[in-house]
Amino acid sequence: MKEDFLHYLWQFRKFDNLNLRTTQKEVITILKTGDYLGFSGPDFFNAHIKIGSQKWAGNVEIHLKSSDWYLHNHETDVAYDNVILHVVWEHDTEIFRENNTEIPVLVLKDYVTSEVVSNYQSLMTSKSWIFCEKQILEIDDFTFKNWQERLFFERLERKSKFIYDLLEETNNDWEAVLFCLLAKNFGLNTNGETFLQIAKALPFTIIRKESFEIENLEALFFGVSGLLDNEKEDVYFEDLKFRFFYLLHKYQIEKPIVSPVQFFKHRPDNFPTIRLSQLAAVYYKHQNLFSKIIRLKSVESVYNVLSVSSSLYWQNHYQFDKESLKKPKLLSKTFIDLIIVNTIIPLQFAYSNINGEIIAEDLIDFMKEVASEKNAIVDKFISFGLKPKNAFESQTLLELKNEYCNQKKCLQCAIGVELLKNNR
Structure with a gap:
């Protein structure tokens, strides 16, 4: 069990929402789960929750165990003073803010079906090249294409860091x-x-x-x-x-x-x-x-x-x-294609960012003119039935494999999230 699975459960409400209670038996009504930003500080910001008869607006912190609150020294960090609910998988101790007020606790495992847990474990424990290789073709076209665009620009953002360093030098x-x-x-x-x-x-x-x-x-x-x-x-x-x-x-x-x-x-x-x-x-x-x-x-x-x-x-x-x-x-044209992918497109992206220009669609159209790369990773995806038609698609597959599949970030990947959502 990993904490990002709990983030997934909370964000998409993959639990029994109708009978939630704190460890003190107070009724919990989730009005808004909050925004997951992935930065330091509480996990979900600006949540709206009703506990008993009181409505609260604030942040939600998620841990595998309640005691992780103290393990991470949150009790001395003012960033956590506005936590209105502590969501955990196992409750092993009461927790308190810096001002000694107790924070309500929701034990999530009491409200999650065994089927949801089983689907998660099945996805995350496969011994295949990527966990979802037998299911990836089940993803609908709309979700997959939107995720491709996100992967493409994440890849350009990473490549841009090197360009910004060179600019400084x-x-x-x-x-x-x-x-x-x-x-x-x-x-x-x-x-x-x-x-x-x-x-x-x-x-x-x-x-x-x-x-x-x-x-x-x-x-x-x-x-x-x-x-x-x-x-x-x-x-x-x-x-x-x-x-x-x-x-x-x-x-x-x-x-x-x-x-x-x-x-x-x-x-x-x-x-x-x-x-x-x-x-x-x-x-x-x-x-x-x-x-x-x-x-x-x-x-x-x-x-x-x-x-x-x-x-x-x-x-x-x-x-x-x-x-x-x-x-x-x-x-050769093949070599120039590599220059387009690894030099020209990242340079244009970084230059447009610094100058406040919006050229996202132009870059995608440009990349769709370039032939797909040929390498071991692309070949493996082709064997699953995912054959990239151009460099835009092959670049997204490389980003998917290297930055998500290899890092086991299935629950931060639109494909992994969609597969778990579909497996009810």
């Missing part, structure tokens, strides 16, 4: 923030943190000034990454190395130390050399990238902006000093 330079986000996502999972370190190590003022020569951008990216540290019999390698140390001297900065980039288990097109060259190509092509990206509203417009290829040297190389068959190293 860069003195509110949105171009610099975009550069950090792009670098991190160009590095994918394996090299993302290293690419982010590279971006943070290079003041964006330098990127602005050097963006008119792609060789200088590559020299900076490869030099900071450590890819120019060795000696090689390669003309382009030596040219970049010379440029890098010249630029360090020009801007009076020391060579930063970052984590080494990884080639292992990457397809050649995802080698850090190729991705760094492509990132350089983006900034060589667009000196004011943020102003272009922040207003994009369609996948096709993003494809046009990010239609770049690695520099000429990398057309027939994947690593320095190792020539390969000539092949244009264009950013």
Whole structure:
């Protein structure tokens, strides 16, 4: 038994409402259960309850045991002085406010049917991948779609925290923030943190000034990454190395130390050399990238902006000093889709929030143009019959799995709540 189950019971009145009595045998009539905010302080705010002949307006606190009141030191916290009813599963002691007045207690287990408890235990003790995998298709379309929207924006809110941190670090330079986000996502999972370190190590003022020569951008990216540290019999390698140390001297900065980039288990097109060259190509092509990206509203417009290829040297190389068959190293549409999902949409969301703009529907429509991601979590949901049609739907499934299913937050999830409500 968990406390959030009691919150669910109280919020949705999943108990016998007609014969409620306190432990002192006073009749309880619930006029309003109150608002569950999930913050510190009492669990439900602004409840309206009649106890005996007296009407009360105040807060409701919920615990598994009455003694939890003292375990949590509520008796010394003024935030709990306005509690009008203590709802518990088991009553093991009387409780008092700081002014020594006794708080009425409702023992909830006396009014909840065994069937409701059994349904809860059945949902929460399944040994499946997610507890509701055999029932999730029973959820009505209206509930599911509303929950998808909530999950989508919760995911964006979480991603925005990183953006707000970057804003603070860069003195509110949105171009610099975009550069950090792009670098991190160009590095994918394996090299993302290293690419982010590279971006943070290079003041964006330098990127602005050097963006008119792609060789200088590559020299900076490869030099900071450590890819120019060795000696090689390669003309382009030596040219970049010379440029890098010249630029360090020009801007009076020391060579930063970052984590080494990884080639292992990457397809050649995802080698850090190729991705760094492509990132350089983006900034060589667009000196004011943020102003272009922040207003994009369609996948096709993003494809046009990010239609770049690695520099000429990398057309027939994947690593320095190792020539390969000539092949244009264009950013693929699949890769650009990842940039839309992980960089452009979160950036537009954070920017609109700070500027007080309402673009929620635009972001949803934008994401619905992007193809669904392909990964193990999405594949598992597909096996249950939930096949996402686009990235909006696949992103909500990822949020559902990672932030609710994995955390066992079924009673804070619209799907879990609806299943329990339907199982009477």
